[in-house]
Amino acid sequence: MTKKKILIIEDNEQNLYLTTFLLEKQGFDVVQARTGLQGLELAVSQKPDLILLDIQLPVMNGYEVAGRLKQDVETRSIPIVSVTSYAMAGDREAILAAGCEGYIEKPIDPDSFVAQVKSFLPGQERGGVV
Amino acid sequence: MPINRDKACHKLLFLSLFIVLLALLYPRTLPARSGDLILTIGVYENAPKVFISESGKPAGIFIDIIEYIAEKEGWRLRYLLGTWGEGLDRLEKGQIDLMPDVAYTGDREKIFDFHKVPVLSSWFQVYARKGSGIRSILDLGGKRIAVLERSVQHDAFVRLSAGFGLSTTIIPLPDYQAIFDIVARGGADAAITNRFYGTMHAKKLGLEDTAVIFHPSDLFFAAPKGVNKKLLDAIDINLIKLKRDTESIYYQSLKRWISEKVPFKLPNWVKATGLVLVVVLLMSLLGSMVLKRQVNMRTRDLQKTNLFLHASEQKYRELVMLANSIIMRWSRDGQIIFLNEFGQKFFGYTEEEILDRNVVGTIVPDKESTGRDLHLLMEEILANPQKYERNINQNVRRNGERVWIDWTNKVMLDEQGQIKEILSIGSDITDRILSEEQIRKLNDELRRNAEVLEQRVAERTAELVIAKDQAESANRVKSAFLASMSHELRTPLNSIIGFTGIIISELAGPLNLEQKKQLKMVRGSSRHLLNLINDVLDISKIEAGELEISSEKFSMRNAVNQVAESLIPFVEKKELNMTVEIAPEVEVIYGDERRIRQVLINLANNAIKFTEEGGVKISCRRCDSSIEVEIEDSGIGIKNEEIDRLFKPFKQLDTGISRKYEGTGLGLSICKRILEIMGGHIRVKSQFGKGSTFTVILPLNREGKDDEKENPDH
Numbered sequence: 001m002t003k004k005k006i007l008i009i010e011d012n013e014q015n016l017y018l019t020t021f022l023l024e025k026q027g028f029d030v031v032q033a034r035t036g037l038q039g040l041e042l043a044v045s046q047k048p049d050l051i052l053l054d055i056q057l058p059v060m061n062g063y064e065v066a067g068r069l070k071q072d073v074e075t076r077s078i079p080i081v082s083v084t085s086y087a088m089a090g091d092r093e094a095i096l097a098a099g100c101e102g103y104i105e106k107p108i109d110p111d112s113f114v115a116q117v118k119s120f121l122p123g124q125e126r127g128g129v130v
Numbered sequence: 131m132p133i134n135r136d137k138a139c140h141k142l143l144f145l146s147l148f149i150v151l152l153a154l155l156y157p158r159t160l161p162a163r164s165g166d167l168i169l170t171i172g173v174y175e176n177a178p179k180v181f182i183s184e185s186g187k188p189a190g191i192f193i194d195i196i197e198y199i200a201e202k203e204g205w206r207l208r209y210l211l212g213t214w215g216e217g218l219d220r221l222e223k224g225q226i227d228l229m230p231d232v233a234y235t236g237d238r239e240k241i242f243d244f245h246k247v248p249v250l251s252s253w254f255q256v257y258a259r260k261g262s263g264i265r266s267i268l269d270l271g272g273k274r275i276a277v278l279e280r281s282v283q284h285d286a287f288v289r290l291s292a293g294f295g296l297s298t299t300i301i302p303l304p305d306y307q308a309i310f311d312i313v314a315r316g317g318a319d320a321a322i323t324n325r326f327y328g329t330m331h332a333k334k335l336g337l338e339d340t341a342v343i344f345h346p347s348d349l350f351f352a353a354p355k356g357v358n359k360k361l362l363d364a365i366d367i368n369l370i371k372l373k374r375d376t377e378s379i380y381y382q383s384l385k386r387w388i389s390e391k392v393p394f395k396l397p398n399w400v401k402a403t404g405l406v407l408v409v410v411l412l413m414s415l416l417g418s419m420v421l422k423r424q425v426n427m428r429t430r431d432l433q434k435t436n437l438f439l440h441a442s443e444q445k446y447r448e449l450v451m452l453a454n455s456i457i458m459r460w461s462r463d464g465q466i467i468f469l470n471e472f473g474q475k476f477f478g479y480t481e482e483e484i485l486d487r488n489v490v491g492t493i494v495p496d497k498e499s500t501g502r503d504l505h506l507l508m509e510e511i512l513a514n515p516q517k518y519e520r521n522i523n524q525n526v527r528r529n530g531e532r533v534w535i536d537w538t539n540k541v542m543l544d545e546q547g548q549i550k551e552i553l554s555i556g557s558d559i560t561d562r563i564l565s566e567e568q569i570r571k572l573n574d575e576l577r578r579n580a581e582v583l584e585q586r587v588a589e590r591t592a593e594l595v596i597a598k599d600q601a602e603s604a605n606r607v608k609s610a611f612l613a614s615m616s617h618e619l620r621t622p623l624n625s626i627i628g629f630t631g632i633i634i635s636e637l638a639g640p641l642n643l644e645q646k647k648q649l650k651m652v653r654g655s656s657r658h659l660l661n662l663i664n665d666v667l668d669i670s671k672i673e674a675g676e677l678e679i680s681s682e683k684f685s686m687r688n689a690v691n692q693v694a695e696s697l698i699p700f701v702e703k704k705e706l707n708m709t710v711e712i713a714p715e716v717e718v719i720y721g722d723e724r725r726i727r728q729v730l731i732n733l734a735n736n737a738i739k740f741t742e743e744g745g746v747k748i749s750c751r752r753c754d755s756s757i758e759v760e761i762e763d764s765g766i767g768i769k770n771e772e773i774d775r776l777f778k779p780f781k782q783l784d785t786g787i788s789r790k791y792e793g794t795g796l797g798l799s800i801c802k803r804i805l806e807i808m809g810g811h812i813r814v815k816s817q818f819g820k821g822s823t824f825t826v827i828l829p830l831n832r833e834g835k836d837d838e839k840e841n842p843d844h
Contacts, residue, residue: 014625018632025637056617085620107624107660110631 004121005029007048009039009065010083011057019052019083019108026114036060040068043075050121052104055084055095063098070099081120083108167205169227169361171196172217175305178330178387179231179250179349182211191326192230192249194383196351199368213304215280224354227361232352233282241355245362247369248348250326251422254283256342257332258320259313264340267294273319274299276309283322286345310335326388329411333403346425384415456535456556459542462512462549464488476558478528498524499532515541515552522559534563605674612670619663627656665796672803679807684723686716686757690750693730697746700738707745715752719830725804726828732797733761733824741765744821755830756810762823768816776814777802801826 006028010016013034020030031046033039036057043051051069055062062082069075082095085106095103102120104113173188175181183189188209200207210217210226221229222241233252234244256275258264264273270291277284279302291298301318303309306327313321314335321328321337328339353362372380388411456473460466469477469484477484477493484492494504504523511518521537535556544550630653632638634646641649671677694710701708730748737746744764751758768776777798802812809829816822 012621012624015621015628018625018628021632022628022637085617085624106620107627107656110628110637111635113628 003027003029004050005031005046005048006117007031007033007039007042007046007051009033009036009051009057009062010054011035012054015054015106018110019113022108022110022113023117036062036065039065040072040075043069043078044072047074048078050117051078051080052117053080053082053100055082055091063094066095066098066100079120079122081117167203167361168208169200169205170208170210170225172220172226172229173209173211174214174217175307176214176231176324176327179324179326189387190230191383191387192351194379194386195249195369195372196228196230196365198372198379199365202368203364214278215304218280221352221354224357226354227358228351228353230351231349233347233349235282235347238352242352243355243357243359243362244350244352245365245369247366247373248350248422249369250349251346251418251425252324252326252349253343253346253421254286254322255325255328256320256322256340257310257313257328257337258340259316260336260338262319262338262340264320264342267291267296267342267344270298270320270342271296272298274301274317276301276303276312276318276321278302278306278309278323279304282347283324283345287322290344306331310337313337325414329388329407346421348422348425388412388415456554456558458554458556459551460489460554461551464490464508464512466492467551473556476527476533477525493525493527495524495526495532500524511539511552512549515539515549522563525556533558533560535559609670609674609676612667616663616667620660623656623660623663627653627660630656665800668800669796669803672800672807677804677807679722679725679804681720682723683718683720686719686726686750687712689723689727690716690730690748690759693727693734694748696731697734697738700735701746704738704742706738706741706743709745709747709749711747711749713749713751716750716757719757719828721808721828725808729801729804729826730759730761732801733826736797737761737763737765737822737824741821752830753827757828757830759826759828760823761826762821764821767818767820767822768814769818773814773816777812 006023008016008019008023008030010019010032011034016032016034020032023030031042031048033042037060039051039053042048053062053065057065062084066080066082069078069080079101080099082100082103083106084091084095084103092103104116171188171193173180173182173193176190178190180188180190180192188211197207199205210220212220217226217229218232220226229242231249232238232242232244234248238244256264256270264270267290275287275298277287277300284300284302288300301312303312306321306323309318309321309323310331312318314337320340323331325343331337332339351362351365369380372378375381388408454472456476457468457470458466458473459468465486465488466484467486469479469481474481474484479492490496490505490508494508496503496505498504502523507521507523511521518537518539521539522534523537525533525535527533536559537554537556540553540555541549542551542553630649633641634649634653668677690712691710694708697708734746734748741763742765747760747762749760749762798812805812805826805828810827813825813827814822815825
């Protein structure tokens, strides 16, 4: 079984390190993007199996990034999971409306995080949303 | 046989002789008893009531009667012949004592005395030459009428003809004989005599009675005013007796003078006619009695009516003079003709001062305080009073005080239908006008005040709108701040909790026991901090009305089981029991699963937190249209007085409990509000020291019922 590639788009260095650490420990190939624009480029060039997307990004926010990914034929089929801290009412609806397949609430639980991510991978049984 | 003037002259001569004889002889031949009264009676030609007979002696009904009474009373009589007019003159001057056959009138009563019982009743009748064609009073128009001068019938006829609007030529003559003569000769067209004379004499002269009858009257002896009351009383007493006795001289005389012809030579047919006439006369006498009664009754009625009219006129005068209204009559040129007492007092003038003065300049000022020209108004009223039948205008009192009068103006017309004067009746309505003005002023003031108030309300509303906008904007700022704060707080917590977890799970390398224990404390504190942040964010959202509830299909059974499972570590840690009972009918429902779990976890956590012994029981069942979840513990319980405050935000922070039991105190408040937003509610039952039971009631919507059989498992 080939390693699954996951693109993480996250501007906070510590959080980026945390999720990268957890995923790599579990044997995932992780590609990091620190801005939305970079994320879009890497999504096209790296063809990841799944994208973890932070919503509160500088310059281009997560909604826009998700929207663009879903408009692009090349990236349309890649599942996007938003990792967010549910700041405002309507955030969840907005996330799903922007084209994300799912969301994981911040702060993440290191014990169950990888299992949650896996459930969104194509060919996997989707788990409950916590 | 006609009686002519020559004969009358002879009679007069004869009578004079006779009277002289009486005067000379009587005292001697018939010595007067002591107290004998000598009365002089006026005699004139008025057969058959009084006249000089063929033999030259006074005769007639009145003479018969007075001679009878004189004999009874011991009076001695003398006669003085003259005309009717001379007789009245003499009576007035006291030259004679009695005048026979005088009709009673009010005017005569002023100068003469009358007794009370009438001797005869009579009426006046119009006589004319046969074939005159006079059938009613109207036929007398343009005719020459002979009447007895100074007589009642003279006056009565003048009034009567005036009443009918007739224009007649009246020829006054001294006696009836002359009257009939002049008509018989054609010097006049009609004659008026009393019915007795007419009945007796008309036929002889070729005259006939017409249907014109008027002025029924009672006939008396008249005496000079205030001279001999006893005399008249005696006449009355005797008359009553005479009238009562049908065999008396009274009736004999009537029979003699009315039924028996006076010594005239008459043909047999005339005698026969006379007989008939007698019967007719008797009948008419009877009729006259009846008539007299009726006349008396009518007279009494009239007197009553007169009295009544007099009284009512008096009342009317008083009413007009003293009425509490201004009553004024004024002429076409504006002059005051009459002003009643009330009006005089009201305006402050005496009658002398106000009469004949113009209304303008006295009671009417030149201009009203409103500016209306009253000079013009008065001219208009005079020009067209009908239009101003009701008019309110300002007037002025003598002292200059202005008053408002409500006038009713009535036009009084003269015979030609021209406006003669105006009758104005006025009421003082100054108080009313002033009150109305006051009310108007108050209303205006109220309106102004209301406008000011409205203005203020509008201003205030505008201010409030701004304030509301500001508040809303502040609220938005607050929400944005909270969202931002929440994000900013979570981001570092994400690293803390995440890396602590990684280290504890020894993914980054092995730890010793102490390190592990301490790191677990870090993780616990981090989670608590996260809960606090979540609660504050929730309550903020709720209070800002921003908490949104989704409605998705989910398995209630699974949700309750998973909540219970997640609590197992804590239950075990405190060595408590936990039982879960889910009724078989509890399956899939519609709702916000995440929020329902949040509520259940919160309540179950509390139960575990406040229980030291025993355990926690979670049971779930379906009622008619709701799902009920009961979380029962055997913990410290809640005092009754605490229960109401239980669901208030930050409640726990108010008490000392927070020291022992960690928590924000926001949990129950959040649970309650979330359930309310979902249309459900929370119920609490507790016994202090023995435990509490919290029951969550969630409504089932229709979709939930429809899908209840569906298998909830994915």
